[in-house]
Amino acid sequence: MEATNTASNGGARAEGLESDSVSLRYVIFISAVAAIGGFLFGFDSGVINGTVGALEVAFNASDIGTGFNVASVLLGCAIGALIAGPVADKSGRKPAMLVTAVIFAISALGSGIADSSLEFIFYRLFGGIGVGAASVLAPAYIAEVSPARLRGRLATLQQLAIVIGLFTAFLSNFTIASISGGAQEQAWMGFASWRWMFWMELIPALLFLLGVMMIPESPRYLVAHGKVELAKTVFHRIAPGSEAEQIEDVKQSLKGDHKPRLRDLFIEKTSKLHPIVWVGVALSVFQQFVGINVVFYYGSELWQAAGFDESQSLLINVIGGTTNVVSTFIAIALIDKIGRKPLLLIGSVGMSVMLATLTFLFSTAGLNEQGNLALTSGNGTLALVAANLYIVFFGMSWGPVVWVLLGEMFNNRIRGAALAVAASAQWLANFLVSMTFPVLLAGIGLGGAYGLYAASALISVFFVVKYVHETKGRRLEEM
Numbered sequence: 139m140e141a142t143n144t145a146s147n148g149g150a151r152a153e154g155l156e157s158d159s160v161s162l163r164y165v166i167f168i169s170a171v172a173a174i175g176g177f178l179f180g181f182d183s184g185v186i187n188g189t190v191g192a193l194e195v196a197f198n199a200s201d202i203g204t205g206f207n208v209a210s211v212l213l214g215c216a217i218g219a220l221i222a223g224p225v226a227d228k229s230g231r232k233p234a235m236l237v238t239a240v241i242f243a244i245s246a247l248g249s250g251i252a253d254s255s256l257e258f259i260f261y262r263l264f265g266g267i268g269v270g271a272a273s274v275l276a277p278a279y280i281a282e283v284s285p286a287r288l289r290g291r292l293a294t295l296q297q298l299a300i301v302i303g304l305f306t307a308f309l310s311n312f313t314i315a316s317i318s319g320g321a322q323e324q325a326w327m328g329f330a331s332w333r334w335m336f337w338m339e340l341i342p343a344l345l346f347l348l349g350v351m352m353i354p355e356s357p358r359y360l361v362a363h364g365k366v367e368l369a370k371t372v373f374h375r376i377a378p379g380s381e382a383e384q385i386e387d388v389k390q391s392l393k394g395d396h397k398p399r400l401r402d403l404f405i406e407k408t409s410k411l412h413p414i415v416w417v418g419v420a421l422s423v424f425q426q427f428v429g430i431n432v433v434f435y436y437g438s439e440l441w442q443a444a445g446f447d448e449s450q451s452l453l454i455n456v457i458g459g460t461t462n463v464v465s466t467f468i469a470i471a472l473i474d475k476i477g478r479k480p481l482l483l484i485g486s487v488g489m490s491v492m493l494a495t496l497t498f499l500f501s502t503a504g505l506n507e508q509g510n511l512a513l514t515s516g517n518g519t520l521a522l523v524a525a526n527l528y529i530v531f532f533g534m535s536w537g538p539v540v541w542v543l544l545g546e547m548f549n550n551r552i553r554g555a556a557l558a559v560a561a562s563a564q565w566l567a568n569f570l571v572s573m574t575f576p577v578l579l580a581g582i583g584l585g586g587a588y589g590l591y592a593a594s595a596l597i598s599v600f601f602v603v604k605y606v607h608e609t610k611g612r613r614l615e616e617m
Contacts, residue, residue: 161375161376164375164376165283165284165292165376166292167353168283168353168354168376169279169280169283169284169292169295170295171346171349171350171352171353172235172275172276172279172280172295172296172350172353173276173280173295173296173298173299174299174342174345174346174349175235175238175239175271175272175275175276175299175346176272176273176276176295176296176297176298176299176300176303177299177300177302177303177306177342177346178239178242178268178269178272178303178339178342178343178346179269179272179273179276179299179300179303180299180300180301180302180303180304180305180306180307181303181304181306181307181338181339181342182211182242182245182246182265182268182269182303182307182339183211183269183300183303183304183307183431184303184304184305184306184307184308184311184459185307185310185311185335185336185338185339186211192330192331192332211262211263211265211266211269212266212565212566212568212569212572212573213263213266213565213569214262214263214264214265214266214267214268214269214270215266215267215269215270215273215565215568215569216266216270216562216565216566216569217266217267217270217562218238218241218266218267218268218269218270218271218272218273218274218565219270219271219273219274219558219561219562219564219565220270220558220559220561220562221267221271221558222234222238222270222271222273222274222275222558222561223274223278223555223556223557223558223559223561224555224558225271226274226275226278226359227359227362227555230355230356230359231275231278231279231282231355231356231359232350232353232354232355232356234271234275235272235275235276235279235346235350236347236350236351237271238268238271238272238275238346239268239343239344239346239347239350240347241264241265241267241268241271242265242268242269242272242339242342242343242346243339243340243343243344243347244261244264244265245261245262245264245265245266245268245339246265246336246337246338246339246340246343247337247340248260248261248264248265249261249262249265249336250329250333250334250335250336250337251333266565270561270562270565273541273561273564273565274557274558274561276296276299277296277541277542277544277545277557278356278545278557279356280292280295280296280545281545281546282356282357282358282359283356283357283372283376291470291473291474294466294469294470294473294538294541294542296538296541296542296545297466297469297537297538297541297542298463298466298467298470298538300537300541301459301462301463301466301533301537302463303342304459304462305456305459305460305462305463306459307335307338307459308455308456308458308459309456309459310335310338311335311455312453312455312456314331314334314335314338315331317331318331354371354372354375355368355372356372357369357372357373357376360372403415403552403555403556403559411559412552414547414548414556415548415552415556415559415560417547417605417606418543418544418547418548418556418557418559418560419559419560419563420601420605421540421543421544421560421606422540422544422560422561422563422564422567423563423564423567424536424594424597424598424601425536425537425540425564425567426564426567426568426570426571427567427571427591427594427598428489428493428532428536428591428594428595428598429493429571429587429588429590429591429594430529430532430536430537431568431571431572432571432572432575432587432591433458433525433528433529454522457522457526458525458526458529461526461529461530461533462529462532462533462537463533464530464533465529465530465531465532465533465534465537466533466534466537466538468530468533468534469481469533469534469535469537469538469539470538472534473538473539473542477608478539478542478543478606478608479602479606479607479608481534481535481539482535482536482539482598482602482606483599483602483603484531484534484535485531485532485534485535485536485539486535486536486595486596486598486599486602487599488527488528488530488531488535489528489531489532489536489592489595490592490595490596490599492524492525492527492528492531493528493588493591493592493595494592495520495524496521496524496525496528496584496588496592497585497588497589497592498585499517499520499521499524499585500521500583500584500585500588501583501585501586501589502585503517503585536598543606544557544560544561545557547607575587578590
């Protein structure tokens with residue numbers, strides 16, 4: 139009898155382990171599909187990098203015009219981020235992601251066929267709506283389908299997808315330019331290379347569309363809208379055996395009084411935003427004010443201003459993209475072990491030192507005959523090392539951790555709307571940094587621009603110490 143019971147218990151444990159394994163694979167799959175939105179976010183952000191010079195020639199743009207060609211997408215991002223949360227709260231995460239995939243495809247096609255600056259800006263603005271929406275929808279969806287013990291790692295899939303998207307865009311641009319001889323040169327079918335750089339985005343956009351059709355709606359959204367039986371089915375697939383408990387937890391966190399709405403972001407009977415929303419906004423702004431997207435949007439122009447030629451600059455972009463991907467894996471390994479706040483602090487301190495180093499190198503360099511910086515061989519190598527270490531510190535901290543925190547720091551009742559506000563602020567900050575870089579480059583030079591980014595990184599240390607609280611290991615319903 140005892141032997142029978144032992145065998146029975148062993149069989150039950152084996153069955154439980156197999157069930158856990160199946161559910162984990164399923165959660166990873168649906169999270170990875172949602173993260174394709176992050177890949178498109180990264181690709182769309184990075185593809186502009188290798189096309190800036192070609193766009194200047196094609197559209198005869200000034201410094202300010204070039205800045206707007208690059209940064210126009212970010213205004214669309216702010217709009218997309220602001221409306222995505224409320225739309226997803228009303229219509230569902232899945233329908234919102236399907237629309238986002240279509241927007242990406244239309245923008246990629248249109249940006250490549252544009253024959254004027256105005257037409258190009260229109261398609262980039264439209265595509266920005268998709269990027270902004272993806273920046274809200276992917277982290278919200280992943281946070282809502284992930285077990286608490288794995289949520290940090292699964293949420294970093296968003297950032298991993300973003301940096302892989304950036305890397306893929308850099309590699310695609312480098313490959314196309316290498317084959318054709320430059321971004322302005324003709325490639326296949328007589329079209330300029332820069333047009334093909336944008337059209338490459340059609341491939342992941344279509345994959346995203348197909349993938350989203352295969353994943354379920356967020357169970358927490360379903361509970362919020364009274365679709366409890368459907369939510370129970372989804373919870374059974376992602377966390378079998380705890381369906382009733384999960385549903386009850388969500389109901390309690392929603393307080394059962396009303397569906398999510400923008401008004402919930404404000405302190406009751408006042409016009410003041412809840413402090414937690416301000417913390418989310420500040421996290422988003424600091425992520426941009428450290429200047430990371432200057433490297434990703436203007437990398438080619440930046441390194442040419444530092445004395446490297448176009449081919450070398452595009453290759454440096456690829457190296458930087460690789461560094462970004464590798465450093466994100468460091469974040470994945472550490473985020474659920476040491477926590478979110480320690481990673482942010484390490485990143486802030488490291489970025490401050492590396493940006494200060496770049497500021498010194500760029501400020502003390504001489505000029506060549508073309509008026510560009512002329513770094514000595516040793517200083518050029520040091521600048522490349524410092525720039526890549528800067529990317530490492532960002533990639534293991536502020537890159538992924540901010541998106542993880544934004545996906546989990548808000549409670550169920552305000553998550554969609556609060557994420558929308560925070561992400562919208564992020565895109566507006568991104569727009570400000572990206573729009574001003576060509577002007578800063580022409581006015582105070584690389585040294586002055588990087589001095590401003592170094593100061594922001596230093597200030598972020600004090601912000602994290604005082605205002606950021608740890609969320610590691612806590613269920614969303616505890617927030």
